[in-house]
Amino acid sequence: PETWKRVPLAPPDSIFKLTASYKDDPFPQKVNLGVGAYRDDDSKPWVLPVVKKANQILLEDPAIDHEYLPITGLPAFTAAAAKLILGADSPAIAEGRVTSVQTISGTGANHLGAAFLSKYYDFNGDRKVYLSDPTWVNHFAIFRNVGIEPLVYPYYDPKTIGLAFDELVTTLKRLPAKSVILLHACAHNPTGVDPTREQWGKICDVFLQKKHYAFFDCAYQGFASGDLDNDAWAVREFVRREVPLLVCQSFAKNAGLYGERVGALHLVAPSQEAATRVKSQLSVLVRSEISNPPAYGARIVSLILNNPELFEEWKRDIKTMASRIIEMRKELYRLLTEELKTPGSWDHIITQIGMFSFTGISPEQSQALTEKAHIYLTQNGRISMAGLNSHNIRYFAENLDKVVR
Ligand code: PMP
Numbered sequence: 001p002e003t004w005k006r007v008p009l010a011p012p013d014s015i016f017k018l019t020a021s022y023k024d025d026p027f028p029q030k031v032n033l034g035v036g037a038y039r040d041d042d043s044k045p046w047v048l049p050v051v052k053k054a055n056q057i058l059l060e061d062p063a064i065d066h067e068y069l070p071i072t073g074l075p076a077f078t079a080a081a082a083k084l085i086l087g088a089d090s091p092a093i094a095e096g097r098v099t100s101v102q103t104i105s106g107t108g109a110n111h112l113g114a115a116f117l118s119k120y121y122d123f124n125g126d127r128k129v130y131l132s133d134p135t136w137v138n139h140f141a142i143f144r145n146v147g148i149e150p151l152v153y154p155y156y157d158p159k160t161i162g163l164a165f166d167e168l169v170t171t172l173k174r175l176p177a178k179s180v181i182l183l184h185a186c187a188h189n190p191t192g193v194d195p196t197r198e199q200w201g202k203i204c205d206v207f208l209q210k211k212h213y214a215f216f217d218c219a220y221q222g223f224a225s226g227d228l229d230n231d232a233w234a235v236r237e238f239v240r241r242e243v244p245l246l247v248c249q250s251f252a253k254n255a256g257l258y259g260e261r262v263g264a265l266h267l268v269a270p271s272q273e274a275a276t277r278v279k280s281q282l283s284v285l286v287r288s289e290i291s292n293p294p295a296y297g298a299r300i301v302s303l304i305l306n307n308p309e310l311f312e313e314w315k316r317d318i319k320t321m322a323s324r325i326i327e328m329r330k331e332l333y334r335l336l337t338e339e340l341k342t343p344g345s346w347d348h349i350i351t352q353i354g355m356f357s358f359t360g361i362s363p364e365q366s367q368a369l370t371e372k373a374h375i376y377l378t379q380n381g382r383i384s385m386a387g388l389n390s391h392n393i394r395y396f397a398e399n400l401d402k403v404v405r
Contacts, residue, residue, distance in 0.1 A: 073102020106250025187354025260297030
């Protein structure tokens with residue numbers, strides 16, 4: 001009885017708790033706008049047709065066994081994943097300056113990147129990382145876990161429900177030189193607010209002036225615009241302008257492989273020789289933590305990325321998901337502004353991008369939606385657009401209208 005006396009009870013994870021409450025609710029018209037997972041028009045998880053095909057190919061391949069992968073993962077997967085995010089014609093890849101390691105999805109990539117920086121980045125006594133305010137909540141715990149203190153920089157302006165661009169740039173300029181700054185590559189979670197290309201350019205200027213380190217988190221490539229290259233633009237621009245950086249990559253959303261945990265960490269080093277040293281230490285970290293990554297999901301993604309026909313099909317599947325979300329944005333906007341004449345401005349519903357939308361409603365209004373209408377969303381007013389569909393969008397719009405009046 002003495003042994004664990006000093007272990008405090010931790011609160012349950014808010015998002016997973018929300019999903020549990022939703023599942024327990026017997027109300028037939030209940031709506032789940034909490035979790036960031038794609039749903040089809042019938043609120044069902046969607047196995048991408050291209051994933052089904054790749055699966056079939058794997059099943060029939062007599063060469064597939066269950067041996068361990070190398071410590072840094074399936075080489076055909078990591079090489080193709082690097083090209084996907086950095087561009088097939090990336091000079092950094094051609095020069096051998098990119099180190100790529102397979103990870104436990106995007107979370108594992110964030111962890112490995114953070115653990116590596118914790119051990120080897122020259123923090124100058126200041127072990128801090130700067131996160132956007134707000135950000136994916138797990139970022140805080142991931143950095144704290146490896147002894148890096150998370151602080152925030154201004155990002156979202158509640159007055160405009162948009163980017164606090166001037167405050168963001170002013171703050172980045174004020175931070176100590178060589179600060180580590182986390183950036184969402186596209187489809188910012190939770191706000192759905194991304195900088196424009198012009199704004200990215202100016203942010204990049206500050207990174208170069210101040211020699212900041214860019215820690216890119218890319219969990220939604222393809223989800224923002226429906227176009228893989230378009231959504232990788234900011235990362236490629238920073239690489240082109242030689243900002244020192246790493247990128248965390250997830251295939252959870254864009255390949256619908258949430259539970260298979262497929263991801264990668266790519267670090268762009270100044271030289272091939274530096275990349276080799278970095279990779280050797282990433283291997284040491286991976287070996288002690290997971291020994292080697294899981295094979296199945298990486299094989300699926302590798303097939304898709306390396307087979308031109310499957311790759312084209314994947315791009316169509318991504319368009320299907322992104323287009324449905326964009327349609328839902330337009331329809332919600334139409335219902336609120338034209339039909340219901342809901343008070344306030346709702347332009348942000350169509351200007352925001354990706355899986356999530358920050359509605360701008362208060363915690364009280366969010367709670368009222370859950371209590372009165374069985375609509376589940378996080379307290380910050382974030383909704384997963386993928387939870388809306390042709391059957392429930394009117395119900396949602398009408399109840400949103402009620403709580404803001
Ligand atoms: N980063 C961000 C910004 C995310 O939104 C997510 C998913 N919610 C992740 C990383 C990691 O997701 P996963 O580990 O499932 O790839």
